[in-house]
Amino acid sequence: MGTAFPIECITYLSTGTGISGIIPNFIRALCLLYFGTQNAEAITKGTLVYFTISGLIVFSTVFVHYKFSNCKFYKFYMNKAINSYIITKETKDLLVD
Numbered sequence: 001m002g003t004a005f006p007i008e009c010i011t012y013l014s015t016g017t018g019i020s021g022i023i024p025n026f027i028r029a030l031c032l033l034y035f036g037t038q039n040a041e042a043i044t045k046g047t048l049v050y051f052t053i054s055g056l057i058v059f060s061t062v063f064v065h066y067k068f069s070n071c072k073f074y075k076f077y078m079n080k081a082i083n084s085y086i087i088t089k090e091t092k093d094l095l096v097d
Contacts, residue, residue: 004081027053
């Protein structure tokens, strides 16, 4: 679906994908530094904090995706892609309201 958008948007998509791989590792490293790995209780607390933050990120991403897929910008480029056969006919019914 990313190829249906302008080149700037494809760049943003690629950058966001790269950052989304770095952020969880950075958060985990911070949890390990803050809570340590000395005993089971510290590891458990660090793991709970890590998964809580990760869960919040996932839910916020789902919310942003929902909002984006309902905006005029998204619908314009998806309809343009569907009409120019960038997207196959099998997936057309899934994308259009």
